[in-house]
Every structure is written in C-alpha cells, then in structure tokens.
Amino acid sequence: MKGWIVYYVASRGYLLTPAAERYLEVMDEALLTGDKLDEFVERIPGAESIVDIEDLRKAISPQGEVNIATSLKNNKGEIEEARNIGELPAPPLIKGDISGNSLCSGEIDDFMKYIRDRYERLSAILKKSVSSSVSIEAAKRRTSSVSIIGMVRETKTTKNGHIIVDVEDMSDHIPVLIKKDSDMISENFLLDEVIAFSGSTSMKGDMFYADSFTRPEAVKKPALMEIESENEVAIISDIHVGSNTFLPDAWKRFVKWLGSKDAENVKYLLIAGDLVDGIGIYPNQEKELEITDIYEQYAHLAELIGEIPSDIRIIMQPGNHDAVRPAEPQPMLPEKIRKLFSEDVVFTGNPVYVNLEGRLFLSYHGRSMDDILSSVRGLSYETPLLAMEEMLKRRLLAPSYGQKTPLAPESTDYMLIDPVPDVLVTGHVHSYGVAEFNGITIINSSTWQSQTEYQKMHNFHPQPARVAVYHLGTGKVREKNFLEA
Numbered sequence: 001m002k003g004w005i006v007y008y009v010a011s012r013g014y015l016l017t018p019a020a021e022r023y024l025e026v027m028d029e030a031l032l033t034g035d036k037l038d039e040f041v042e043r044i045p046g047a048e049s050i051v052d053i054e055d056l057r058k059a060i061s062p063q064g065e066v067n068i069a070t071s072l073k074n075n076k077g078e079i080e081e082a083r084n085i086g087e088l089p090a091p092p093l094i095k096g097d098i099s100g101n102s103l104c105s106g107e108i109d110d111f112m113k114y115i116r117d118r119y120e121r122l123s124a125i126l127k128k129s130v131s132s133s134v135s136i137e138a139a140k141r142r143t144s145s146v147s148i149i150g151m152v153r154e155t156k157t158t159k160n161g162h163i164i165v166d167v168e169d170m171s172d173h174i175p176v177l178i179k180k181d182s183d184m185i186s187e188n189f190l191l192d193e194v195i196a197f198s199g200s201t202s203m204k205g206d207m208f209y210a211d212s213f214t215r216p217e218a219v220k221k222p223a224l225m226e227i228e229s230e231n232e233v234a235i236i237s238d239i240h241v242g243s244n245t246f247l248p249d250a251w252k253r254f255v256k257w258l259g260s261k262d263a264e265n266v267k268y269l270l271i272a273g274d275l276v277d278g279i280g281i282y283p284n285q286e287k288e289l290e291i292t293d294i295y296e297q298y299a300h301l302a303e304l305i306g307e308i309p310s311d312i313r314i315i316m317q318p319g320n321h322d323a324v325r326p327a328e329p330q331p332m333l334p335e336k337i338r339k340l341f342s343e344d345v346v347f348t349g350n351p352v353y354v355n356l357e358g359r360l361f362l363s364y365h366g367r368s369m370d371d372i373l374s375s376v377r378g379l380s381y382e383t384p385l386l387a388m389e390e391m392l393k394r395r396l397l398a399p400s401y402g403q404k405t406p407l408a409p410e411s412t413d414y415m416l417i418d419p420v421p422d423v424l425v426t427g428h429v430h431s432y433g434v435a436e437f438n439g440i441t442i443i444n445s446s447t448w449q450s451q452t453e454y455q456k457m458h459n460f461h462p463q464p465a466r467v468a469v470y471h472l473g474t475g476k477v478r479e480k481n482f483l484e485a
C-alpha cells in the first residue's frame with residue numbers, strides 16, 4: 001500500500017518513478033515534522049515532470065551530502081538489450097529460514113531446548129555410523145569397550161601433554177583422555193560440538209580412555225550428479241554500500257557483464273550478506289563511511305540492484321553489518337528496507353537453504369569464521385575454505401556458543417547442517433575461494449570493498465570483485481574477476 005506522502009507529492013503534479021515511490025515511503029519520517037513536507041515538495045526540481053530518486057534526494061538534502069549514485073549509473077536499457085532479456089525464473093524454494101519463526105525469549109529454558117535439539121539431532125546422525133553407543137551414565141558402570149556420544153563442554157591440555165575433553169549427554173558428563181602419543185592428539189575439539197568416542201572407562205568410572213572418535217561429518221551421497229539445466233548462479237557477498245572503500249567501478253563492470261553474452265545463462269544472483277556497511281558496527285566506523293544514514297545506504301543498494309537485468313532472480317540475506325538483529329540465525333531485512341527494492345527480490349534470513357532448480361545451496365554469511373579461524377590450529381583469514389570444512393565435519397555452521405558469534409537460543413538449532421547441501425556458500429572474510437569437500441562444493445565469495453583500515457592494521461589483503469559462477473547443470477564453477485578494467 002502506498003503511503004500518503006506519495007499521494008501528496010503526486011497530487012502536486014509530480015509523476016514518481018516506481019523506485020522514487022519506494023524511496024519516498026522509506027524516507028517519510030524525515031518529512032513528517034512541521035512545514036518540512038511543503039518545503040520539500042517546493043524543492044523538487046522540474047514541476048509536473050517525472051521525478052526519480054536523485055531529484056528526491058536533492059530535495060530532502062539540498063546540500064547533497066553524497067552523490068555516488070550518478071557515478072554508478074549503468075544504462076539498464078542498453079544492458080538489457082545486449083542480454084536479450086528472457087523470463088524471470090520463479091522464486092526458489094526456501095528452507096531453514098528463521099524469518100517470522102523466532103521463538104526465543106532469552107529465558108534459560110530456551111537455552112536448554114536449543115542445546116537438547118543440537119545434541120539429539122547430531123547424536124541421531126552419529127548413531128548411524130557408531131554402533132551400540134550407550135549413555136555416559138551407563139558407560140561409567142562398564143569397563144569393557146564402549147562408545148559414547150557427548151557434547152564438548154571443556155577441553156584442556158595436561159602438563160604431560162595429554163588432552164582432556166570433557167563431554168556430556170542428557171545423563172551425565174565424563175572427562176575423555178586423549179594420550180599425547182595418540183593419532184588424535186593433533187585434533188581440535190571445539191566447544192559445543194557433538195562427537196562420538198569409542199574406548200573404555202576407568203575402573204573408578206571417572207575417566208574415559210578414547211581409542212577413536214567419529215564426527216557427524218557431512219558427505220554428499222550420491223556424489224554430484226548432472227541435472228538438466230544450462231542456467232548459472234552468480235554468487236557474491238559483502239557489497240558494503242556506504243563505505244568509502246566500496247568499489248563502484250568494479251561493481252559497474254560486474255553489472256555490465258551481466259548484460260553480456262558471456263552471462264546470458266546467469267539466471268540467479270545469490271548475495272550472502274553484508275549488503276551495506278551499516279552504522280556503528282565497529283569503533284570509529286563513521287570515519288570510513290561515505291553514507292552515514294542506514295536507509296540511504298539501502299536506498300543506494302536498491303539502485304545498484306535495480307540496474308541488474310530484470311530476468312535475473314536475486315536472493316539476498318543479511319550479514320553482521322546489516323540492519324537486523326546480530327544474533328544468529330538472523331531474520332530477513334525489515335519491511336521498511338525491503339520496500340526499497342523491486343518485489344522480485346527474494347529476501348531470506350541468515351543462514352538459509354535455497355533450492356535452485358533441484359540444487360540445494362546452504363548460504364551463510366560466515367560470522368562464525370572469526371571463531372573457527374582462531375580456535376583451529378593452522379587456520380587463518382587466508383584459509384576460509386578450511387574453516388568451511390571444519391563446519392562440514394561437525395555439521396555446524398557455528399559450533400561454539402558464547403564466543404564472538406552471537407547465537408540466539410532458538411528451540412531448533414538453525415546453525416546445524418541438515419540436510420547436506422550440494423553447495424555451501426559463505427562470505428564475511430573478504431577472500432575468495434572454491435573447493436570441493438566430501439562431494440560438496442564450497443564457495444567463499446568475495447567482496448566489493450577494497451582494503452579497510454582495520455584490515456590494513458591486521459595486514460589482511462582482501463580479494464575483491466571476484467565472482468563465482470555456478471553452473472546448475474554440471475555443478476562446475478567458473479570465476480570472473482572485475483577488479484581491473
């Protein structure tokens with residue numbers, strides 16, 4: 001439904017473009033006090049003519065705080081003509097999306113339900129490969145060989161170099177000893193992962209001696225099969241509109257490419273979060289912002305997205321810089337922001353399962369990589385694909401509670417990887433990489449932001465403007481790089 005400000009402006013003889021209408025509805029709060037509305041309407045240039053977002057923007061803020069939009073403009077007509085525009089694919093099937101389903105109120109009871117759900121679902125998966133496991137309580141009363149399934153609640157290294165992993169189930173908990181001369185000594189056991197240990201209990205029942213362990217590892221079975229489709233999916237993330245390190249020229253080249261012959265089979269664009277840079281995300285962020293109003297950031301994003309050929313289905317989820325709750329799983333962007341975009345854009349939560357013509361994508365922005373990369377030996381921000389493998393080994397997008405990744409204790413664990421996807425997509429680290437793990441394609445998508453001050457400080461070199469293009473038929477991935485002209 002259109003807001004009355006749109007009607008008011010229209011009644012004064014202006015013809016608003018659809019994008020300008022959407023912009024006005026979102027920006028209405030700025031116009032609702034005193035005589036502001038009339039003053040605003042007087043300032044709209046070109047009375048009784050067609051009014052676009054730029055005209056409204058000038059009228060709202062006559063000094064023109066930012067004007068990056070004009071430098072970004074591609075000619076959509078030309079792009080679509082070159083592409084030979086076809087039909088827009090139907091909206092994809094979406095699963096595992098928290099949007100509209102959040103039940104958590106922050107009570108202790110929520111936390112118990114969340115932990116129990118994780119434990120029960122992962123132990124059910126483990127029981128398929130670990131025969132005859134018993135409860136920890138029962139294992140304490142037996143000294144013969146046995147298997148237990150527990151959630152890791154603490155790990156420590158003894159002064160002799162052994163590792164003790166304390167695990168618990170619904171019945172009890174027990175310290176599991178991993179000897180320093182064991183093959184398992186180099187393993188990283190992460191807090192709150194669920195794992196099976198085989199071995200035996202000490203005579204006193206106060207220690208479990210592990211001989212081996214099993215994880216609920218995600219494996220794609222049967223391995224990737226070809227399906228009948230020539231369509232492709234372009235996969236990107238971390239656009240960071242609003243930041244002064246956003247790369248408009250690279251973006252412009254990307255959109256132009258979408259109109260080219262080379263991209264004529266690209267029918268989907270999947271965007272894995274950090275759509276805008278946001279406000280107040282880290283200390284002194286304002287010094288690195290070109291657009292300091294969150295709605296303006298999304299309005300600019302909507303313009304950029306609006307230039308993409310109209311037969312490409314766009315699917316967008318939030319990341320930790322976006323204007324939704326930071327606790328994961330995150331719901332889709334609020335309606336006030338969604339209104340800025342065409343109705344054809346599909347908004348989802350984070351993480352989410354997206355089924356594109358029978359190929360199952362699990363798309364997660366990837367905040368938990370901050371935790372995984374610092375908890376697993378040998379990993380760093382240069383190796384995000386290895387962090388994704390760690391997620392798949394444990395079937396958990398975010399293994400540990402109470403670290404940098406804020407997790408909302410929903411009654412179902414949305415961070416649990418079930419079912420096994422064909423493709424796992426993450427962003428967040430501003431790197432780029434594609435690999436295969438256990439028959440699953442893993443893609444860490446790139447960014448549209450050059451090196452930030454924070455990254456400079458940490459000597460991290462991002463890999464911006466690289467796009468993974470996934471072929472739905474063959475499951476193969478090709479790369480396009482838009483950094484250089």
Ligand SMILES: [Fe+2]
Pocket residue numbers: 238240274319321428429430
């Ligand atoms: Fe980001």
